[in-house]
Amino acid sequence: MTLKTLFRGAFAAMAALSLAACGINSVPAAEENAKAKWADVEAQFQRRANLIPNLVEVAQGAAENERGILTEVTEARARATSINVSAEDLNDPAKLEEFAAAQGQLGQGLGRLLASFEAYPQIQSNQNFIALQSQLEGTENRIAVAIRDYNEAVRQYNTTIRTFPDTIGANIIHGAEPLVPYSAVTEGAEVAPSIDMTSN
């Protein structure tokens, strides 16, 4: 082996190392992380949607006067659960906005429904309702955490694909596009306002 081939070998190894370190792995890793975090966001919204039929059931019979709000919430739930944003669509601001708008509407409807229940002592003392209330509260909290984690993952991914040297791999090999963070359509609309249970 001549000195020349040795040099070539060393150069190839170095080039491979520099390429591997420059976005070949870090870009897809950051992307997968963001996608996984988005799956969490969707799962937590789904968890909230799953609680709503039970909530409606509690209200039926006990709060017939609230039929209007009940219908509104049921419809908002149907709309919200029909809109899914797949991992491939996370770079599409319009899709995310549509999703956020539907979830925001459901959150606001839920808030109004829970507020209307305050007038019904029968509901307030219902053990099922008390349990549901705590589950909803916990789920709203999980949604907020999932959104925060997703947005942080998106920020990291977007920084990765824009920062030298990862941006080389991101542009040339992956054709990476920035992902869209989740933003509530109206401030706090994704979280139903919690009501003060101690007032009655």
Next chain:
Amino acid sequence: MLRFAVTCIAACLIAGCAAGAEVAEAPEPALALTGRVVDAADILSDAFERDLTADLAQLEEDTLVQLVVATTPGLEGRTIEGYALELGNAWGLGDAQRNDGLLILVAPNERLVRIEVGLGLEEAIRDEEAKIIIDSSIIPHFRKGGFEAGIAASVEALAREVSHLPMEQAA
């Protein structure tokens, strides 16, 4: 000469990647994890802390669940949910795989209390069960200023909820 230039670029890339790979340090938690009982608000007596620490160590031995009791002098304008979650994560309570950390956080000045449940214990301690523990074991004592009694009752209640765990987790 060309080869030299290429090598030079490769060297620059490596240097750049090394710099880019530095991970930003996680922010310092609001409270330091000084033991199983972190009484930063100073509302617990030394004797109670000692007994509680022994109980919590026993709980971990029996169920593998790591429960920490913390009190804070102030939430610094943050929600107790966010504050408690950050403490639990920053302290790394519980086993990283099982995610079975538990945190009771008391903010006496804001009159707030929270039970933060690790993801792995969400089935064992459901939202409604945590609420029942807060409403029936903690609040009645706290209303009368009995922080120690409330904490002792809630630790006992939480221990009951996870008492079945070691058999499942050993599997």
